[in-house]
Amino acid sequence: MLGGLSFGHLLVVAVIVVLLFGTKKLRTLGSDLGASLKGFKKAMSDDDETEKKPGQDADFHARVTHDQPQETVVKDEIKKDKEQV
Structure with a gap:
């Protein structure tokens, strides 16, 4: 595969990232990212609900x-x- 990323390349990149940052920092980063996405989705759904309610003002x-x-x-x-x- 010329110019593409194969499974082997991705595996090497993943190992390097784990060695550089460590599993604890990556786990914390993942949970922070998940929490921020969950908050964003909640805010968007709350915003949609307020737009649907007539008579808000x-x-x-x-x-x-x-x-x-x-x-x-x-x-x-x-x-x-x-x-x-």
Whole structure:
């Protein structure tokens, strides 16, 4: 196989990596990588669930009245947020 990696080449690379880093460090690296992937998947699924739920900003929309334009309500909300900080 010209220019490709065979099983023997991969085995030699794996042995060199184990000798350089040690099994404990590789095991820790693997578990850290797995935990970060699991957290990423959980965050993505949580994000998908919040997008599916209509009415997430229900209390904001409830404050919008027909008498008051939405722009004014948004400005009032910004003022309230600044006062709380």
